[in-house]
Amino acid sequence: MASIITYLLLYNQYLIKIIYQLTIFISKHIPLNQWAFEDSKSPEYQKFKVDNLPKIIRFEKVDYKLLLAYYQHKYKKQVKPVQRRSGITISDKIVCPKCGAPHHFIYDNNGNRGQFQCKVCGLNFNESNYATKPLVLICPYCGKTLTQKKDRKHFRIHKCTNPKCSYYLDGLKILPSNIEESEKHQYKLHYIYREFTINFFKMDLRALPKRAVNFNFKKFNPHIMGLCLTYHVNLKLSTRQTAHALAEVHGIKISHTMVANYALTAAAVIKPFVDTFDYKPSNILSADETYIKVKGIKHYVWIVMDACKKSILGYQVSDTRAVGPCILAMRMAFDKFKIFPGKLLKFIADGYSAYPLAKQQFELEENKDFNITQVIGLTNDDAVSEEFRWVKQVVERLNRTFKSSYRVTCGYGSQDGALYGVSLWVAYYNFLRPHPYNYWRPLNEIDPISIADNMPAKWQILISLGQQAIIEMQEKAKTS
Incomplete structure (x- = not known):
């Protein structure tokens, strides 16, 4: 009997070794559908590819x-x-x-x-x-100095113009055989690097907002302000509907302008507490961007969330879909880690090229190396999408939840107003909104807020915590 068990164990080890060798063979010679698609010959997809960092x-x-x-x-x-x-x-x-x-x-x-x-x-x-020259950029494929070709608003484009560069020669090989010489410019053939002229890693993410002042209630009181926030944020009413509800239900005559001022001031005071709270995030983050309207012009909201604990860790509002606001949102999320997990971090995003570009800048400026997995398409046609689709769906559901609250505003009047509106909603989502994931309790439970028996009181406590965070930031600024 013992000899049979020994034989089975040895045979099992032999099978594991064969499986390991087959796995290596498949990973080298039989790429998955999504990985094979990255080498697509389509010029529409090649322009989203991000090259490796140059030698500096x-x-x-x-x-x-x-x-x-x-x-x-x-x-x-x-x-x-x-x-x-x-x-x-x-x-x-x-x-x-x-x-x-x-x-x-x-x-x-x-x-x-x-x-x-x-x-x-x-x-x-x-x-x-x-x-x-203070800085020289060298092509990582052929070793030649890169040539500056274009100067954009926030970055410069450097290109390797060496006709014998291996990157360029490999690009020529994947061109369609029937392509004409005049159509080659549609394809990305040369190595390209974007040198950013703005250092997004030195921007202060926790600067005190202009509206971070004390509340002076000349006509109303803190309870009425809490009612305004409850109707406007929790119940998704517009400022005019909030003023109408306060007049019809509570007999409080207040203008919709005052409701908007309360919301903007509360958002400015609460934002430092929300941005510096210790969320204890997991190692799986998901990112996405959605659009809003500011004075009728399309703007973008960048969101980075904890896919496991559902908390929003980073967010930014921008007028462009460039890599700068993407870096700022990722910085906000990464600052929540006391010790950066590095390669253990799983960062899931869509196929937009801003995320790989941001990853390059984190490696270059802060020496933070992590993996980005891009889930492309809407169906699970490959192993990557099948494994990480659930993470992408978490942030997509979050976008729908945000949009249901955003629609009542009919757009924002300024970019600062949009940022304060989003930050107020993030505070509600992280600390006040009941979630089925957490058995219909808030994602981050705080004892003072849990003790309060009504929502206006919870808003007042949250504002008080924001004021304490501002005082601590001011004291640190004086001592430093």
């Missing part, structure tokens, strides 16, 4: 006198000036752009054809050399 060379100046002293200290020898035996002279105006060594330490490196070499630091340079 930073030019740092040094002092040649320090280098001479270091060489003498280490090797007990002095670096002597260049002995020119060929009769070639170098102008005394020639100075090494890196260490500042004078012409006595400069070689004529290519027979009086304009290239020089510094004997102290070893730099090759000439008038057109990139040594004087």
